Amino acid sequence: MNSNQVLTLYRSLLRESYKFSSYNFREYSLRRITQGFRENKNIQDNEKLSQLYKEAQNDLQVIKRQAVINSMYSTQKLVVE
């Protein structure tokens, strides 16, 4: 697994997170992704890397589903937006 694959996954996670219509979901998701990737950016162990990669792929699917469901129940924008 090379860094390009990881970056591609990272970018798709971010892109999908922007699709949350709820401010709190969107901000949490973006924050969690950016932090999570930085926590593990120095890991060299291949086995650990591929395990994390798989987890992130599953999370991407979760985010995709939840963003769609979230957009069905969207409300007015918050004052902070």
Place this chain on the structure above:
Amino acid sequence: MIRSTFSAISKFAQPTFTLQASTTYGVRYFGGDARLGEKEITERVVDVVSKYDKVAGKSVSPNSTFKELGLDSLDSADILVAVEEEFGIEIPDEEADKITSCLQTIDYIKKTPTAK
């Protein structure tokens, strides 16, 4: 009495609207080139980059590279996705891997007709 009141009203009731033939207000050019100007793109890209947390306090110019600003590959991915959101486009991965500076970002948006 009535007559004088009437004449007073009619003085105000004169039609006051005039047609202004010289105004070009509201003219729209459909089919015109809807691409963004270079200046606007530059401004908005620099704005997105300088809003990024890790860049706070540093001066961002259109010529600065992401490396100069102290950003790694994850940070540049953050910025590029934010730029995508700002302009309503999606930068394909092969292109995104090549972009390492503000100038390259601006160039990419310049040749993307769907950017808005």
